[in-house]
Amino acid sequence: MTETAATQGRCPVVHFDHNSAEHSKDPAASYRALREEHPVAWTDAHGGYWVLSGYKPVFEAARDDDTFSSERNSYGGEGLSVVIPKTPAPFHIPIEIDPPNFRKWRKLINPITAPAHVARMEEIVKFFVTKFVDDIIESGEADMTSVIGVPAIITVDWLGLPIEHWERYASAFHALLVEVQGTEGFRKAVEEDLPFLEGVTRQIIAARRAEPQDDIISYLVKQEVDERPVTDDEVFAIVDLLLSGGVGTTASLVSNTVVWLYQNQEVRQDLIEHPEKLQRAIEEFLRFFSPTQGLARTVTKDVEFEGCPMQKGDRVLLSWASANRDTEQFENPDEVDIERWPNRHTAFGIGIHRCAGSNLGRAMAHELLSQILARMGDYVVDESALEAYPHQGTNNGWKSIPATFTPGPRVLPADARKPADIRY
Numbered sequence: 001m002t003e004t005a006a007t008q009g010r011c012p013v014v015h016f017d018h019n020s021a022e023h024s025k026d027p028a029a030s031y032r033a034l035r036e037e038h039p040v041a042w043t044d045a046h047g048g049y050w051v052l053s054g055y056k057p058v059f060e061a062a063r064d065d066d067t068f069s070s071e072r073n074s075y076g077g078e079g080l081s082v083v084i085p086k087t088p089a090p091f092h093i094p095i096e097i098d099p100p101n102f103r104k105w106r107k108l109i110n111p112i113t114a115p116a117h118v119a120r121m122e123e124i125v126k127f128f129v130t131k132f133v134d135d136i137i138e139s140g141e142a143d144m145t146s147v148i149g150v151p152a153i154i155t156v157d158w159l160g161l162p163i164e165h166w167e168r169y170a171s172a173f174h175a176l177l178v179e180v181q182g183t184e185g186f187r188k189a190v191e192e193d194l195p196f197l198e199g200v201t202r203q204i205i206a207a208r209r210a211e212p213q214d215d216i217i218s219y220l221v222k223q224e225v226d227e228r229p230v231t232d233d234e235v236f237a238i239v240d241l242l243l244s245g246g247v248g249t250t251a252s253l254v255s256n257t258v259v260w261l262y263q264n265q266e267v268r269q270d271l272i273e274h275p276e277k278l279q280r281a282i283e284e285f286l287r288f289f290s291p292t293q294g295l296a297r298t299v300t301k302d303v304e305f306e307g308c309p310m311q312k313g314d315r316v317l318l319s320w321a322s323a324n325r326d327t328e329q330f331e332n333p334d335e336v337d338i339e340r341w342p343n344r345h346t347a348f349g350i351g352i353h354r355c356a357g358s359n360l361g362r363a364m365a366h367e368l369l370s371q372i373l374a375r376m377g378d379y380v381v382d383e384s385a386l387e388a389y390p391h392q393g394t395n396n397g398w399k400s401i402p403a404t405f406t407p408g409p410r411v412l413p414a415d416a417r418k419p420a421d422i423r424y
């Protein structure tokens with residue numbers, strides 16, 4: 001590679017872009033080639049960034065917030081600091097805050113995502129999954145991604161946002177992460193849908209402050225930091241992050257798993273016959289697919305890291321997906337072993353910003369896969385019509401999964417509503 005202003009003084013320099021069509025064709029192979037040669041390397045794509053693809057460098061950088069910062073800043077452009085290139089998203093709390101400030105914000109989120117809270121949501125998760133499977137089960141054919149809308153509707157309902165807008169929330173937040181910048185889908189999300197939805201979210205925040213209900217926004221408006229009430233802007237920054245974390249990631253995990261289980265029918269049969277194996281299998285699917293492929297940091301000072309000269313302001317991609325395939329950490333990492341244990345995967349990140357929604361994500365994935373396997377377990381995917389996300393750099397998965405299956409009976413009446421006595 002010729003030396004440019006961006007590559008000057010950096011080494012090793014590689015030809016790599018996690019958002020390119022070339023990488024999207026086979027992200028695992030693309031990362032393998034990089035990791036085996038250079039687990040830490042510089043590329044000049046997107047204005048230049050370091051790519052960390054080995055388990056050890058990813059692990060170490062993710063635990064060193066003094067050097068690898070998540071704070072919103074202007075290095076690498078305006079927008080969300082934890083992705084490359086930055087997307088034009090509002091400030092997000094707490095993912096764009098470093099310690100020590102970070103802690104008081106994460107403390108607000110922990111109680112609403114803790115195992116005890118998610119256990120209370122079990123019936124709600126079950127209700128929505130049942131309803132979504134009911135909607136297709138009698139027909140014997142469907143795009144299976146319709147069922148995978150469940151995480152989005154649950155996140156919207158849990159937060160207290162109007163459920164009639166759930167599809168618009170899902171597609172707009174999803175577009176930010178999976179559409180290619182400059183396309184019509186991306187433009188529509190950024191210029192039309194997201195501003196509209198921001199207005200809706202802000203209206204609900206104001207309404208809940210005036211009159212609290214049984215939802216997460218009502219909880220958030222009542223919180224305090226530094227002995228003062230949390231402002232509406234701060235509540236918005238948390239809610240917007242919960243939406244972007246909640247709507248796409250679990251859908252990506254389940255869509256990848258559904259297609260893979262069709263392609264590996266002996267494992268599908270094993271899980272149908274032994275549903276108790278599903279919990280551990282989900283950890284393996286998280287490792288293998290890494291629904292959030294990688295996230296970014298910014299270097300805070302000139303430093304040598306794993307022999308590489310990093311400079312203040314350099315952008316760095318931590319590839320959770322590549323760390324999850326490192327032979328130094330996992331035996332046969334390119335194979336799915338649904339009984340793999342221990343499984344110290346990085347799919348939920350590492351360090352203080354480790355996913356706040358992991359318990360909810362796991363619970364939704366478990367219920368979705370359980371019902372798909374139990375109620376439509378003989379599904380046949382039309383592989384020739386499968387449609388992947390346009391790029392797989394941040395979130396990977398399937399946009400469309402046309403399938404047929406033996407029709408079955410509904411469980412709930414067609415007009416069933418979420419039981420009123422179940423509370424968040």
Ligand code: HEM
Nearest residue numbers: 094095245246249250291292347348349353355356357361
């Ligand atoms: C399979 C599902 C999911 C995956 C793979 C996933 C992945 C991740 C990853 C890799 C991070 C680390 C961010 C970083 O280090 O910069 C993260 C953070 C986060 N996730 Fe998730 N996530 C999932 C589900 C969810 C759900 C369902 C929610 C919320 C409803 C959520 C909310 C969050 C939040 C709030 C953070 C930021 C935590 C912080 O900064 O302290 N996630 N997630």
